Amino acid sequence: MVALNTLIENQYHTPGLYEDILNRLGEQEIELSNVSRRDIADVDEFHVRGAEVSLELASRIRLENSKVLDVGCGIGGPSRMLADDYNCRVTGIDLSHEYIRTAKGLSALVGLQDKTDYIWSNALDLPFENGSFDVVWTQHVQMNIRHKLKFYSEIERVLSEQGTFIYYDIFKKDSGEVNFPVPWADYASASFLGTTENMDDILERLCFKNLLTSDETDKGTSFLEDLFKKLKKNGPSKLGLNVLMGPSTKEKLMNILLGLKEEQIVLQSGIYKKRAIN
Numbered sequence: 001m002v003a004l005n006t007l008i009e010n011q012y013h014t015p016g017l018y019e020d021i022l023n024r025l026g027e028q029e030i031e032l033s034n035v036s037r038r039d040i041a042d043v044d045e046f047h048v049r050g051a052e053v054s055l056e057l058a059s060r061i062r063l064e065n066s067k068v069l070d071v072g073c074g075i076g077g078p079s080r081m082l083a084d085d086y087n088c089r090v091t092g093i094d095l096s097h098e099y100i101r102t103a104k105g106l107s108a109l110v111g112l113q114d115k116t117d118y119i120w121s122n123a124l125d126l127p128f129e130n131g132s133f134d135v136v137w138t139q140h141v142q143m144n145i146r147h148k149l150k151f152y153s154e155i156e157r158v159l160s161e162q163g164t165f166i167y168y169d170i171f172k173k174d175s176g177e178v179n180f181p182v183p184w185a186d187y188a189s190a191s192f193l194g195t196t197e198n199m200d201d202i203l204e205r206l207c208f209k210n211l212l213t214s215d216e217t218d219k220g221t222s223f224l225e226d227l228f229k230k231l232k233k234n235g236p237s238k239l240g241l242n243v244l245m246g247p248s249t250k251e252k253l254m255n256i257l258l259g260l261k262e263e264q265i266v267l268q269s270g271i272y273k274k275r276a277i278n
């Protein structure tokens with residue numbers, strides 16, 4: 001039987017990803033010595049609503065000059081935004097070697113290598129001392145995590161007292177199901193959608209205090225509907241999420257859209273504060 005970590009890493013493995021992105025930039029006649037965050041914005045935020053939702057999340061908390069951990073950082077779009085717009089020092093960890101290599105390459109390409117670090121690591125065993133970060137940020141990762149308690153316990157452990165945990169994720173509704181493939185799993189064996197109730201319950205038990213919960217389902221549904229209209233009109237983007245998701249991109253996104261419309265899954269973001277221990 002394949003170990004779960006290997007299964008998840010294989011799910012996201014895209015050989016030669018960094019070089020593919022460079023080639024696609026070249027095909028658009030973008031000078032590699034002059035690449036901006038905007039040039040890679042359609043590929044480096046791997047979640048429903050891309051860069052716009054990350055900006056929205058960031059505007060909800062105090063971030064300036066913070067030390068941030070992005071758990072399951074993918075190829076690093078959100079971490080570069082936090083470093084660039086808010087002068088944060090951001091560490092991203094991810095289970096995919098190829099994503100970590102690409103995240104490092106892209107940060108250097110846009111001149112943010114001094115404010116971002118990327119480490120190949122498992123979210124369930126974070127390589128950091130207790131209380132190392134002011135903010136822990138995660139987007140669209142827990143769907144691949146079977147051991148939710150361990151996932152959120154590690155986040156709590158590495159946060160400083162009064163630190164902020166901010167998430168944006170996909171959850172199942174009750175016993176909701178999705179059709180496969182979806183962007184995070186080709187088959188049910190890689191998918192561990194939790195419910196919001198279970199997450200809230202775990203976070204309360206870990207002594208987090210809830211500051212905000214926001215249902216993002218309608219915005220996500222509208223975004224995906226618009227995306228399908230644009231795809232029909234203009235065809236796939238030269239440097240979009242299809243680079244990460246491959247030939248089944250359309251089917252994967254359609255399965256999310258159906259799940260959202262049929263109320264099998266929901267999109268939710270939220271903010272929790274780590275309580276001080278007296």
Ligand SMILES: C[S@@+](CC[C@H](N)C(=O)[O-])C[C@H]1O[C@@H](n2cnc3c(N)ncnc32)[C@H](O)[C@@H]1O
Pocket residue numbers: 008009012044045046047071072073074075076077078093094095096099121122123124138139140141144145183184
């Ligand atoms: C859908 S992508 C989201 C990437 C990024 N958060 C973003 O929004 O652009 C999910 C990411 O979670 C990572 N991941 C899944 N399970 C993980 C684990 N146990 N530890 C670390 N990363 C994990 C995957 O490798 C993948 O990069």
